[in-house]
Amino acid sequence: MHASAYEVLASAASGTLSSFWLLIVIPAASGGILLLLGRRADRWGHLLGCASVGVAFVLGLVYFFQLGGLPATDRRATLDLFTFIQVAALKVDFGLLFDPLSAVFVLLITGVGFLIHVYAVGYMADDPKRRTFFAYFNIFVAAMLLLVLGNNYVMLYIGWEGVGLASYLLISFWYTRPSAATAGKKAFIMNRVGDAGLAIAIFVMFANLHTVSYDGVFANVDRFTSGTTLALGLLLLIGACGKSGQFPLQAWLPDAMEGPTPVSALIHAATMVTAGVYLIARSNPIFDANPTAQAVVAAVGAVTLLIGCIIGCAKDDIKRVLAWSTVSQIGYMFLGVGLGGGAYALAIIHLLAHGFFKAGLFLGAGSVMHAMNDQVDIRRFGGLWKYMKITWITFGVGWLAIIGIPPLSGFFSKEPIIAEAFDRPGWAGWVLGFAALLGAGLTAFYMTRLFVLTFHGPERWTDDIKHPHESPPVMTVPLMLLAIGSAAAGALMATPVQDWLNPTVFGVEGGEVPEHVHLSHTVVTILSIAITVLGGLLGWWLFRNGTSLQEQPAGPVVTAARKNLYGDTVNETVFEKPGTYLTRALVYFDNKGIDGLVNGLAAAVGGGSGRLRRAQTGFVRSYALSMLGGALLVAVAFLVVRLG
């Protein structure tokens, strides 16, 4: 496709744009200050935290307009700050790139991030560690900005690790809960699997091209063999799946909402999970060069979006439902980037719209929990619309947006992806298209269930709740702003964002009308609206009178869904158990050194030095034996290699 035509444009940043490194430095510096000053910053720490992200947002807007003022072909600015690593052929610059794709992400991260920061001021008001929380929060944002602003894969990797680390700290923030600590650990491990994929991909690029910069790699994609592009694509996909919670590494994301609610909002809406989509969108020349890799991405997206929907239907925890809906929506984005061509931009649009409504939904859920003594069980909510009007309305807008009711944003962002999926030639188009369509119906069903059970129907509260109350303005104002975004973003953004991204980033010419292979666009639109309304109505009709308060026995499908489709069980049997056995076996073969030491210590404590002496010679003998064996093996190996 257009991969080999990737052009490296002359693009050193000039004018105002030459200072866009400030975007990263400001939140990072703020985080550093909050950590270094310690308790002295307790009183005003949260304000500094918000202000730094706010300033970054304003700066982002300035740079954005600056960039927009340039002619379409020149819309990119690079900054080489200094040479980071140089070992002969390998040269990695600490370099940044501000182009239309980065610009869109910068605005999302800082804009939505700022609103979440403000909300967190209220949400974390009573927490004694609020300052630390804001420090981690700022570092999280800074790392994410580094991720999207780097001009080579190593910079991306640095941001990638930074995001992982910050999320780990934030998820475990309430470490007094064992579940939070476990969730943090799970997030960390799953992310490591993804990181390994990304790291190896970077090394493969280096091994083939001796460069890791975007320009260097993309301009030379045609020098890769098709096997290499496939390997690269799959490795990058593993990285993206780890970060974005996609199949088969989806299990950590829903657990990650054990952290404070603003953290869930930030992870799910503005940062972290979008990193995987960014990675694949950024690497589009690699994926364009290998249709097989693209197809795998699309398939992963389709599978994940269905997994997310099905599990979302069976959950009763308000944050878990939202978390699985994130998994599912990111699945749509992966489906989009997997379809390639014009669908890249569609995926990015969905990502932006999702940023608004998912942030709104999570923060709304936080507001509900605030009113309900931090309970999360939607079976014990109900009738809340009377008590918290602002939350009800803003949550409602988010709900309609995510299920894709026109003219809210979800409709403009999700429906084109479904249509694009149907445009895939052959049976793949039918499969992907129907998966996406089915996902839309299921989404409508479980989101309606969530909304109705929470805000309508009879009040099924636990006894300790007397008077639910609306949250303070510091929390509701961000909710309202996000609701406005969720409502309007889709219609306003759809076309401009495509025009903004397609020519420069994805190499798609404007005005390209895709060929409709299976169904015309109108038919798809009607179908998707119909199935959405159907799902919504079904959800309302089933749950209009509330639901039973306890978990009911259910058939195999629902049970499987309640157990996350056995994802954890699979992980345990496939990865954890063999890992444990391997470790045990190694420990055993490692001369039982550990056991021996324990015995030795026991003997020492008991004063029986005679026993120890005997044991000691035994150890050295067995150590020496293993060395002798090793030496023989080495000698034999040399001779076999040489003479064999």
Add this chain to the structure above:
Amino acid sequence: MSLSAYVPILALFALATAFTLFSVGISQIVGPKRYNRAKLEAYECGIEPSPEPVGGGRFPVKFYLTAMLFIIFDIEIIFLYPWAVTFADLGLFGFVEMLLFIGTVFIAYAYVWRRGGLDWD
């Protein structure tokens, strides 16, 4: 290089082996055999032969200290002989080198002496 240079060594080796075998064998045959307990014990220089009694059996480390000191000076003398033979050829360089070597050994000696390594109490 030819192996003929080793023939005298080989001869010496053979001679030594023969002598050993002969003397051990002849004493086995003609020597009187009257065993007592001390004779049946394994020979170890100056210390109680193993196995030691349970719970005790420490022995003075002085024996080894002295032995090690002996080895140091032993090696010094081994170096001094060939040096003396080629003294004229090695000249001043060899002389200085040997002084440095002896000096190093004497540092160790001084340390042992000052720290009480030679006191036998």
Add this chain to the structure above:
Amino acid sequence: MNGFTIATPAQVLAIDVRLPDLDYAAMAPMLVLFGAACLGVLVDAFAPRQSRHTIQFALSFIALTVALLAVIREARVGSRELTADVALAIDGPTLFLQGTLAVLGIVALLLVGERALEKGGPFVSQAAIPVGSEADRRQAREEGATEVFPLTLFALSGMMLFVAANDLLTMFVALEVFSLPLYLLCALARRRRLVSQEAALKYFLLGAFASAFFIFGMALLYGFAGTVSFGGIHDAALLATTSPLLLFTGLAMVAVGLLFKIAAVPFHVWTPDVYQGAPTSVTAFMAACTKVAAFGGLLRVLYVAFDRARWDIEPVIGTIAILTMLVGAILAVTQTDIKRLLAYSSIANAGYLLVGALAFSKEGLSSAMFYLAAYGFTVIAAFAVITLVRDDDGEATHLSRWAGLGREAPLVAGVFTFLMLAFAGIPLTSGFTSKFAVFGAALGVGEAWPVALVIVGVVTSMILAFPYLRVVVMMWLSEPAEQSPTVAIPGAFTSAALMVGVLATLLLGVFPSPVLDLADRAAEFIR
């Protein structure tokens, strides 16, 4: 071929003495250290007891500084030569590694000389006194040995000789000169005497065993090449008139001796026990400096003597590297003692270094040297932190005792967190840049073996991140134990060592270029 041809009796009689040329300026770093060490022995013999520690520390510090200056002077002159006949090679790698050894030696010396943490210092005066005896109880109250300083200097002079040695015989002498003091130092821990003595004995016996392999290999190689000089072995391998059986068996045996010192699997078994039992400052010294010296020697042997046998070496040493990385990383996961954990991490790091070494290229050499320097600073700082976390029985090394340390001493826990992140290879620390450089160099070769090694390297470093993070979580996110250890206020020496280690870890992570450049310019052996 020089030196070591067998002299027939006829030749002995008509001896033709050829005195070696000695470039004293090039040998100055080693001579200074050796001389200072001898002087240190005399100080211990004659100086009054109460002033010994001060004199010894000052003497060692000055000697190391002078040695460092001598190395720098040599480097600026740009000398590249074989001296002392061909026994010593003064070239780029020698000077870079000697400089690294001098700097790391100074930092480690600060830890060895610290006496603020424990009355009488971290050492006892006599290693051989049986545990539990009256004399042992007496020496527990007395001041510790000041012999540690000359011993450290002897070890360092041996290490400097080791990286410069250009023939197997000199290398063997150097190996023993730096090993013997280490065996003794291991036995000197003030606390947990029995474990310390056990560690020393194990290290000694197994070290002697490894030395025997080395000598055996040397003999075989001499049989093959008729010389022990690396250049001579290289030439002989080129001509290959003799059976390669001798060459490869000899190489295998010599490699065993060296792999023992770098703690590669399956010759790693001593590492956890010795790291745990030795006094922590000595462990820090060993972990940083022994690794530098042993790898310097291994690199020279591989690159100078055996680069022709590269294709035969790669599969064997490559397999060892893979095993080393895997065993180090996986076993680190189950450790419950912080010193053992770092021991296994040091094993895994030996694997990463082997990846760089096996590149058999200039980049491989320079990145491995950079890695050695970067790792040395980090590991010394990490052990420096361990000396600070103490309870009534000395250092509290069991991981459970570290729970909640972040609340007790946020600064120390913060520093340790940073060091753990560096070990885990998180970007913006030297751990990332050094791993990146090594893996990058391996891939730069563009062949199958290095690629496989790098993949294993990446995967194991991901595994290794887990135990490190567990320590971090333990410190910050766990409730403190009932009787949590106190964090001692570091003395000036430990503070300085910590500061240098942490700063180096940070600077080499953010601005690694100057040192990478230096290593790159130095990365050329002479033959």
